[in-house]
Amino acid sequence: xxxxxxxxxxxxxxxxxxxxxxxNAAKIEQLGVGLDDWLMAMVDATAPHVCAFxxxxxxxxxxxxxxxxxxxxxxxxxxxxxxxxILDAKRGDIGSTAEQYAIEAFERYQADAVTVNPYMGxxxxxxxxxxADKGVVVLCKTSNAGSGELQNLTLDNGQKLFERVxxxxxxxxxxxxxxxxxxxxxxxxxxxxxxxxxxxxxxxIPGIGAxxxxxxxxxxxxxxxxxxxxxxSSSRGIIYASDQADQFQQAAAEAALALKNTINDHRQ
Amino acid sequence: xxxxxxxxxxxxxxxxxxxxxxxNAAKIEQLGVGLDDWLMAMVDATAPHVCAFxxxxxxxxxxxxxxxxxxxxxxxxxxxxxxxxILDAKRGDIGSTAEQYAIEAFERYQADAVTVNPYMGxxxxxxxxxxADKGVVVLCKTSNAGSGELQNLTLDNGQKLFERVxxxxxxxxxxxxxxxxxxxxxxxxxxxxxxxxxxxxxxxIPGIGAxxxxxxxxxxxxxxxxxxxxxxSSSRGIIYASDQADQFQQAAAEAALALKNTINDHRQ
Numbered sequence: 220x221x222x223x224x225x226x227x228x229x230x231x232x233x234x235x236x237x238x239x240x241x242x243n244a245a246k247i248e249q250l251g252v253g254l255d256d257w258l259m260a261m262v263d264a265t266a267p268h269v270c271a272f273x274x275x276x277x278x279x280x281x282x283x284x285x286x287x288x289x290x291x292x293x294x295x296x297x298x299x300x301x302x303x304x305i306l307d308a309k310r311g312d313i314g315s316t317a318e319q320y321a322i323e324a325f326e327r328y329q330a331d332a333v334t335v336n337p338y339m340g341x342x343x344x345x346x347x348x349x350x351a352d353k354g355v356v357v358l359c360k361t362s363n364a365g366s367g368e369l370q371n372l373t374l375d376n377g378q379k380l381f382e383r384v385x386x387x388x389x390x391x392x393x394x395x396x397x398x399x400x401x402x403x404x405x406x407x408x409x410x411x412x413x414x415x416x417x418x419x420x421x422x423x424i425p426g427i428g429a430x431x432x433x434x435x436x437x438x439x440x441x442x443x444x445x446x447x448x449x450x451x452s453s454s455r456g457i458i459y460a461s462d463q464a465d466q467f468q469q470a471a472a473e474a475a476l477a478l479k480n481t482i483n484d485h486r487q
Numbered sequence: 488x489x490x491x492x493x494x495x496x497x498x499x500x501x502x503x504x505x506x507x508x509x510x511n512a513a514k515i516e517q518l519g520v521g522l523d524d525w526l527m528a529m530v531d532a533t534a535p536h537v538c539a540f541x542x543x544x545x546x547x548x549x550x551x552x553x554x555x556x557x558x559x560x561x562x563x564x565x566x567x568x569x570x571x572x573i574l575d576a577k578r579g580d581i582g583s584t585a586e587q588y589a590i591e592a593f594e595r596y597q598a599d600a601v602t603v604n605p606y607m608g609x610x611x612x613x614x615x616x617x618x619a620d621k622g623v624v625v626l627c628k629t630s631n632a633g634s635g636e637l638q639n640l641t642l643d644n645g646q647k648l649f650e651r652v653x654x655x656x657x658x659x660x661x662x663x664x665x666x667x668x669x670x671x672x673x674x675x676x677x678x679x680x681x682x683x684x685x686x687x688x689x690x691x692i693p694g695i696g697a698x699x700x701x702x703x704x705x706x707x708x709x710x711x712x713x714x715x716x717x718x719x720s721s722s723r724g725i726i727y728a729s730d731q732a733d734q735f736q737q738a739a740a741e742a743a744l745a746l747k748n749t750i751n752d753h754r755q
Contacts, residue, residue: 241584277580277587283595285553311604312545312577313631316509319545327551336579338606338626342633358606363581365610372651373643380648383640 221332221354221397222421224303229270229447231301234479235486237271237423238262238471239307239454240291241278250464254284258291261458264472266299268479273423273452275307292328303331305356305423305450310347311336317346325353332356334401334423337384341392351395359384359413362403362426371409381409382416389417399423402441404432404451411440414448421448427478428456434478438485446486453478489600489622489665490689492571497538497715499569502747503754505539505691506530506739507575507722508559509546518732522552526559529726532740534567536747541573541691541720560596571599573624573691573718578615579604585614593621600624602669602691605652609660619663627652627681630671630694639677649677650684657685667691670709672700672719679708682716689716695746696724702746706753714754721746 229235240258247257262272272295279288292304306328310320324333324347332354335347347355360370360381370381378386388398400417402410404426413422422441426432434451441449457478461470497503508526515525530540540563547556560572574596578588592601592615600622603615615623628638628649638649646654656666668685670678672694681690690709694700702719709717725746729738 275584275587277578277584277591281587281590281595283553285551309578309580309604310545311579311606311626313629316543316545319543319549322549323545327549336577336604336606338579338604338637339629339631340633340636340638342631342636358579361581361607363607363610365608368608368610368655369606369648369651370608372648375641375643375645377643380637380640383637387636 220352221303224331225270225354225421225450226447228301228303232267232270233483234268234270235447235449235451235482236269236475236479237273237305237450237452238265238269238457238475239452240272240274240458241454242284243278243459244282246459246462249462250467254287255290258287259294260468261471262291262295262299264468265457265475266302268472268475269302271303271305271450273305273307275454289328292330296329305332305334305354306330307334309334309336309358311339311343313339313343314346317343321346321350325350332399334358341387344392348392348395348397351397354397354399356399356401356423357384357388359388359400360402360406360409362405362430362432366403382412385413385416389420401425404437405430407433407436407440410437414441419443419448421450423450423452425452427451428453434481435485438482442486451482488620489571492599493538493622493689493718494715496569496571500535500538501751502536502538503717503719503750504537504743504747505541505573505718505720506533506537506725506743507720508540508542508726509722510552511546511727512550514727514730517730518735522555523558526555527562528736529739530559530563530567532736533725533743534570536740536743537570539571539573539718541575543575543722557596560598564597573600573602573622574598575602577602577604577626579607579611581607581611582614585611589614589618593618600667602626609655612660616660616663616665619665622665622667624667624669624691625652625656627656627668628670628674628677630673630698630700634671650680653681653684657688669693672705673698675701675704675708678705682709687711687716689718691718691720693720695719696721702749703753706750710754719750
């Protein structure tokens with residue numbers, strides 16, 4: 220069960236930090252290491268300080284690194300089996316095609332969870348959510364500057380579109396209790412509103428760090444009473460903390476630990 | 488320029504038909520051919536009768552067939568250079584990640600166009616649309632039964648969400664005049680409404696055939712005065728027209744020709 224695995228990792232490592240694995244070919248080449256080695260170095264350096272890893276498939280797809288993506292997820296399962304892997308793919312398609320994407324995420328790559336896009340409707344999320352042991356992380360309010368253009372549109376009943384997605388996700392689409400939502404740290408007000416709609420549902424929070432999201436505001440808006448309920452994801456701020464070949468692994472470890480500590484300071 | 492290439496192919500082949508390439512491993516194995524050979528057979532059989540090919544990346548991704556996807560697009564460019572290729576990927580992510588997906592579609596796979604999801608907002612479509620020579624096909628009203636759950640929500644100004652997407656796509660997001668919309672053949676009323684909003688913008692129409700969309704209703708609702716403006720996509724009805732090893736290629740050619748003729752009968 221994905222959410223149980225996630226929350227166990229959050230308790231065991233006392234961490235809400237998720238490390239996003241967004242491999243930038245040019246930056247990695249500059250370090251003089253291969254992609255596989257860089258990925259393993261990032262994973263090993265940060266594993267003690269995180270509750271999840273989130274490889275972003277677009278970076279792998281752009282450079283044709285499907286084998287490396289498969290390898291690093293297998294490496295995480297073998298060497299850090301308590302840490303779940305969220306494949307950040309933001310897939311969305313009609314049912315018969317969504318079944319293929321579910322095979323891609325859960326069978327080919329053996330991810331524990333996948334991010335998906337709700338625009339096509341709840342029926343297109345079933346091929347993922349019917350895998351009851353897997354997590355399905357639905358875009359709700361995204362971290363980008365233009366996310367309000369559709370997501371913040373007001374409906375005729377006064378609800379915003381992102382609130383409707385939160386409502387449907389928690390009340391209609393969650394038969395297997397394996398849904399989560401994506402909510403950008405850049406929008407703490409919307410985060411608070413979403414928390415009030417979805418109860419205890421865990422939320423994946425991108426947008427801390429390079430995108431400008433604030434840790435304290437995020438925790439105030441979204442933390443559950445039990446101190447969990449949030450997966451706070453950072454990519455660039457951790458994995459590219461140093462561009463020095465002899466320091467990048469240590470710098471990533473320190474950046475992950477520092478983010479964990481900053482979060483925990485505000486979580487007390 | 489994608490739209491010029493598309494409309495030239497529509498005129499040259501007198502066809503609005505797009506063949507969707509959705510390789511089903513089990514069905515292809517049953518025919519006793521390899522994936523590469525099957526794809527080339529489908530392309531060669533139907534090329535005289537189509538205006539576009541639309542490989543669905545989910546089917547390739549589920550079976551780890553990235554090389555075969557790359558190969559078949561290259562094969563189309565070399566052997567049927569007048570026929571554009573629309574990569575059906577329905578990608579959607581924040582700008583820095585969308586740039587990676589644009590590299591995937593346009594550089595790695597050399598697609599002429601890609602399908603994308605608008606939920607995250609217009610800023611997330613720029614990394615695709617800034618490739619002025621490429622087409623960007625934005626989901627508007629999709630063909631699945633549950634598409635109305637979000638897309639048909641009424642906004643506080645009386646507009647439906649899919650109408651807002653059509654409005655933004657035609658008035659805000661289309662600086663390079665390279666946007667198109669996806670509208671399911673299963674919703675002719677919405678198609679007519681979208682046509683009235685977007686003027687001459689070409690529309691990609693899935694949902695004919697296996698999904699139940701009607702050709703006549705589609706043409707009445709969406710055809711432009713010049714007899715173009717629609718790309719009518721069919722996958723299963725053409726590529727799996729026969730499950731016999733000695734007939735599947737001929738059956739696909741006949742099915743593509745039959746759909747072209749049915750469309751043209753109503754287009755006169």
